[in-house]
Amino acid sequence: MSRPEITADQSYDVVGLGFGxxxxxxxTAIHEHNRAVGTEPSLKALFLDRASEPGWHKNLLFEDASMQVAFAKDLASFRNPTSELTFMNFLHTQGRLEDFFNRGSMAPLRIEFVAYLRWAAEQLSDYVRYSxxxxxxxxxxxGGRITGYEVDIADESGVRTVAARHVVLAGGLQPVFPSGVRSGARVWHSAEFLERAAVLDTAAVRSVAVIGGGQSAAEVIEQMYHRCPQAQIHSVISRFGLIPSDASAYANRIFDPLAVDELYAADPQVRQELTEAHRNTNNSVVNPNTIAALYDLEYRDKWLGAQRLNWHRAARVDSVREDYGTPGVQLGLDEGLGDGDGTLEVDVAIFATGYRALDPTTLLGSHAGMLVRDDLGRPTARRDYSAHTVLPDDAKLFLVGQTEHQHGISATLLSNVAVRAGEILDSILAAGTDTAQPSEHRKAHA
Ligand SMILES: Cc1cc2nc3c(=O)[nH]c(=O)nc-3n(C[C@H](O)[C@H](O)[C@H](O)COP(=O)(O)OP(=O)(O)OC[C@H]3O[C@@H](n4cnc5c(N)ncnc54)[C@H](O)[C@@H]3O)c2cc1C
Structure with a gap:
């Protein structure tokens, strides 16, 4: 894959953090715009990703796991169904159109979706720099206005600065542990799963705890059940049972582009209530097929007199000791049903306790005060996803995936990536693209 070179004095119309x-x-939208307008004027864009290659949630890429979204909610279709970078065109180029549709599901396999992203990334390679x-x-x-941004980039040769007129922060989701819990040799987050499991002596594992009640938790339970045949698997969930995800037609409308308009314009209280009411379309819920597969395992094991799935319901982990000795991890449990408080000793504890969006505050450092925040301290954005800034801005800082509190539940998901990209491109073109140069003092330090 070619790699755009950067030098300290380079400047771009758009610099993007992340290439998810x-x-x-x-x-994709910029590439199509540039091709449509010819060579001049074209948008000069650079995307940066800290990963060494294109990918997507690589530690949860189980071979049989499916996407929770329809194939057409790809990088382009809902913005431009005639784009060359649609999932349909990917299937066509691979000679797999018939295979896909004969399967009778709108949701691609996760491994298939990643293959699509890699294929698309190859065609966008002029715009992206990995590592x-x-x-x-x-x-x-x-003159009291924001006119551009300087972006510091760390790679194998040090830190360099490029200038950008507009910046798009799309750093995705960062794993979250409960307060006081840290990743360790025997305490993992589900986001680390495959790389940790690859070096685990699975035959020797006798007990595993999986904390959380969402899709990742259910998949990790299933994985550990099969990978560690001698192990008792303990699920620690705050509910009575796993709750199925709602993928029904009317609920699904909350992901439509029109819903983003409606939610953005709504009273914040109404927006919050609707987001909570429809959390079960995505958060802390499990695909009904995964629930059925787990229940079947448990049902069969009961008949065989060899039960291995154990449910700690209405339960929370209130302490974690990793230096416990054998088996290794001691979890303090506050159990709402059964014995109340207790402890659970396991070889490995896996926290499938979710994610939070990238916080722009750390990147902005002492300039974080430029962001206008809401009563809860969250950065706020306009409908076009650009940050509200204290100073008037001729250059925009787009907050992508960080504004669920304004744009609704689809902000962190795939449903709207294509349409949102078109909206951001329109906003960039409307704001102007003459590129700023790095300031002299910053150049000296580059
Ligand atoms: C296991 C899992 C399954 C999911 N399945 C679905 C699904 O089926 N359907 C759905 O709609 N959503 C799903 N999601 C939600 C998910 O957020 C979206 O699918 C999608 O990944 C969002 O894309 P993104 O580009 O915003 O973020 P990401 O895909 O997370 O990409 C962000 C990128 O930014 C890079 N990055 C971060 N910080 C920096 C930095 N400082 N400098 C440079 N690069 C940086 C990262 O390396 C990463 O490549 C899933 C999430 C998980 C965890």
Whole structure:
């Protein structure tokens, strides 16, 4: 894959942090725009990803896991169904159209979706640089207005600065442990699963705890059940049982582009209530097929007199000791049903306790005060996803995947990546693209 070179004095119309589906969709829209307008004027864009290659949630890429979204909610279709970078065109180029549709499911396999992303990334390679971490974003001002940004990029040769007129932060979701819990040799987050499981002596494992009641938790339970045939698997969930995801037609409308308009314009209280009411379309819920597969395992084991799935319901982990000796991890449990408080000793504890969106505060450092925040301290954005800034801005900082509290539940998901990319591109074109140069003092330090 070719790699765009960067030098300290380079400047771009758009610099994007991250090259997951959100910014890949934007790169697709920019690529199509550039081709449509010819060579001049074209948008000069650079996307940076700290990963060494294209990918997507690589530690949860189980071979039989399906996407929770229809194939057409890809990088382009809902913005431009005639794009060359649709999932349909991918299938066509692979000679797999018939195979896919004969299967009778709208949801691709996760491994298939990643193959699609890699294929698309190959065609967008002029725009992306891997192994390049964005470590700082600094606004440039002139006459009391924000006129551009300087972006510090760390790679194998150090830290360099490029100038950007507009910046798009699409860093995705970061794993979250409960307060006081840290990743360790025997305490993992589900986001680390496959790389940790690959070096585990699974035959020797006698007990595993999986904390959480969402899709990742259910998949990890299933994985550990099969990988560790001698092990008792303990599920610690705050509910009575696993709750199925709602993928029904009317509920699904909350992911439509029109819903983003409606939710953005709504009273914040109404928006919050609707988001909570429809959490079960996505968060802390499990695909009914996964629930049925787990129940079948348990049902069969009961008949065989060899039960291995154990449910700790209405339960929370209130302490974790990893230096416990053998078997290794001691979990303090507050159990709402059964014995109340107790302990659970396991070889491995896996926290499938979710994610939170990238926080722009750390990247902005001492400039974080430029963001206008709501009563809860969250950065706020306009409908076009650009941050509300204290100073008037001719250069925009787009917050992608960080504004569920304003744009609704689809903000962190795939459903709207294509349409959102088109909206962001329109906003960039409307705001203007003459590119700023890095300021002299920053150049000296690059
Ligand atoms: C296991 C799992 C399954 C999911 N399945 C679905 C699904 O089926 N349907 C759905 O709609 N959603 C799903 N989601 C939600 C998920 O957020 C979206 O699918 C999608 O990944 C969002 O794309 P993104 O580009 O915003 O973020 P990401 O895909 O997370 O990409 C962000 C990128 O930014 C890079 N990055 C982060 N910080 C920096 C930095 N400082 N410098 C440079 N690069 C950086 C990361 O390396 C990463 O490549 C799933 C999430 C998980 C965890």
């Amino acid at each position: 589906p959100s910014n890949m969709a934007l790169a 390049s971490e964005v470590v700082r974003v600094v606004p440039r001002t002139s």
